[in-house]
Amino acid sequence: xxxxxxxxxxxxxxxxxxxxxxxxxxxxxxxxxxxxxxxxxxxxxxxxxxxxxxxxxxxxxxxxxxxxxxxxxxxxxxxxxxxxxxxxxxxxxxxxxxxxxxxxxxxxxxxxxxxxxxxxxxxxxxxxxxxxxxxxxxxxxxxxxxxxxxxxxxxxxxxxxxxxxxxxxxxxxxxxxxxxxxxxxxxxxxxxxxxxxxxxxxxxxxxxxxxxxxxxxxxxxxxxxxxxxxxxxxxxxxxxxxxxxxxxxxxxxxxxxxxxxxxxxxxxxxxxxxxxxxxxxxxxxxxxxxxxxxxxxxxxxxxxxxxxxxxxxxxxxxxxxxxxxxxxxxxxxxxxxxxxxxxxxxxxxxxxxxxxxxxxxxxxxx
Numbered sequence: 001x002x003x004x005x006x007x008x009x010x011x012x013x014x015x016x017x018x019x020x021x022x023x024x025x026x027x028x029x030x031x032x033x034x035x036x037x038x039x040x041x042x043x044x045x046x047x048x049x050x051x052x053x054x055x056x057x058x059x060x061x062x063x064x065x066x067x068x069x070x071x072x073x074x075x076x077x078x079x080x081x082x083x084x085x086x087x088x089x090x091x092x093x094x095x096x097x098x099x100x101x102x103x104x105x106x107x108x109x110x111x112x113x114x115x116x117x118x119x120x121x122x123x124x125x126x127x128x129x130x131x132x133x134x135x136x137x138x139x140x141x142x143x144x145x146x147x148x149x150x151x152x153x154x155x156x157x158x159x160x161x162x163x164x165x166x167x168x169x170x171x172x173x174x175x176x177x178x179x180x181x182x183x184x185x186x187x188x189x190x191x192x193x194x195x196x197x198x199x200x201x202x203x204x205x206x207x208x209x210x211x212x213x214x215x216x217x218x219x220x221x222x223x224x225x226x227x228x229x230x231x232x233x234x235x236x237x238x239x240x241x242x243x244x245x246x247x248x249x250x251x252x253x254x255x256x257x258x259x260x261x262x263x264x265x266x267x268x269x270x271x272x273x274x275x276x277x278x279x280x281x282x283x284x285x286x287x288x289x290x291x292x293x294x295x296x297x298x299x300x301x302x303x304x305x306x307x308x309x310x311x312x313x314x315x316x317x318x319x320x321x322x323x324x325x326x327x328x329x330x331x332x333x334x335x336x337x338x339x340x341x342x343x344x345x346x347x348x349x350x351x352x353x354x355x356x357x358x359x360x361x362x363x364x365x366x
Contacts, residue, residue, distance in 0.1 A: 002363050004321040008356050010349035013318075016325030017145055017300050017340040018167060018188040022248060026191060029251040030244060037243055047235040049246050053198075054235065056253035060170070060262050063200050064177045071198045072228040073239045075185040076100075076166045079197040080107040083162060084114065085217075086209045086225035087181065088137045093118035093130035093157070095140030098147040099331050100164065104139055113217065124332060125149060125302075127295045132157040136208075143168035145188075146329035148302030148338065149295050154178050160205055169198075170252075171269040171299040171343050173262055180205040189269070189299065191344045192248035196241060201229070256343065265343045270298040272341035272350040277301060279354040285309050285361055289336055302328070303337045308365050311335040317360050323353060 014021035036045050054069040063069070072082070084107050094105040096119055108117040118135055122128035124147045130138045138156045141164040143149075153163055153174045160180040168174070169182070170189030176182055183199035186192035209225040221227055222238060231238055256265050277296060280286040280303045289302035305311050315327055315337070328336045337357070341350060 001320045002317050002360055004356050004359060008352060008359060009321065010323065010352035010356070011346065012349055013321075013323035014325060015323070015339045015341075015345065015350075015353060017329075017338055019193065020188050020191055020340050020342045021344045022191045023252070023255065023344045025255070026248050026251040030247050033247050036247065039243075041236055041240050041243070046241075046243065046246075049243075049250060050232075050235040050237075050241075053246060053250050053253065054232070056250070056257060057198065057200075060253060060256060061174070061176050061182075061200065064202075066203045067176060068201045068206065068229065068232065069198065070201050070225075070229050070232040071196055071237060071241075072231075073196065073222065073237050073241060075187075075194050075197055076164060076183065077103070078223075079183050079199065080104045082197070082223050082225050082228070083137070083139070083181070084108055084111045085219045085223040086212055087160060087162065087205065088114055089208065089212060091115040091117060091135050092137040092139055093120070093133050093135035093159075094138075095120050095122075095127075095129040095151065097122040097126060097128045097149055097151070098124055098141070098144030099329060100145055100166070101139075101141045104164065108139075125290050126292065127151045130156055135159050137162055140164070141166075141168075142172060142174060143297050143299055145300055146332060147289070148297040148300045149290050150297040150299075151295075153182075160202075160208060167299055167342075170256065170262075171266060173266050176200050180208075186245060186249045186252075188340070189265075189342045189344075190249050191252045191342065193242060193245040195245050196237075196249075252343070266298065268347065269341055269343060269345075272345055272347045273298050273301045273339075275347060275350045276303060276339055276341070276354065283358075285365075286337075286357075289334070299341055301339045301341055303339070305335045305337065307335070309335070309361055310364065311337070313364060314357065314360055317364070318356065321356070323356060326353075
């Protein structure tokens, strides 16, 4: 093991792309709300907690009139199945440019009640949006967590627009009116645990879910979006939610709003990733993986390493020194670092990370 000097180390060495760093203050808040743990999610204390989360999310994103904040059990992976069951009427079109956008496409392709989805695909490290076609749903990710590439949020075609914001929400701005479903899970910028999906739904999305339900299509209750909508209007979920997840989310939302709202938080995330991109561009052994600066994620930075740098050894040395979870996405198979620069990560710690990497590489390659 190569011991890093104490004065080089970040204050907090958590840089995971999800689950992400949880602020110590949020954990303290969680400990103060122990009275709510182990209580019924049908009663006022938990329903008030859910209502608080819904109201804060609506405020953070200034969602348009008529849009609803809906939540349900399970994460974004479950929401793909919800969409396949309750939002795609006949055919979807997908922008695929990484593992997570591909997984939603694959879920739609496997559905026996749907036509084959359309696909617009780009290599990892770049961006693809779906092309206008005869689809009734257009879907892509605002931020592809696996590659560190970010896509615009805008209207395409005449169908519903579904944007996967799992690693973007809370760290990147978005015009919610340009979407019909802006959905995410809370374990990244919102520094919570998994186990929930959340979505901003337009009136058109609600109407689509109700229409599909009325058509007689069989939908499992847990994947029925109308059930989630009905429960969310009562500030609850179909099944028991993870209360710790909701409490951590509530605290993070309050912190974000106190900082000044989404624009301030987004600037904080972008400051951190800019530190990494600038460092990599000036390095002799590192390069930003996403070649086009306009497509580089402001929340997840992927940095390629030169062949002479053993990325696995570097990551192991960092972990041994308490700097963790900078591994590349497993399926990408690249010699690189992937650094989560979500809202809770302090930019000063990102600077320290770059200095630690320089120190280790200098001793690894002589």
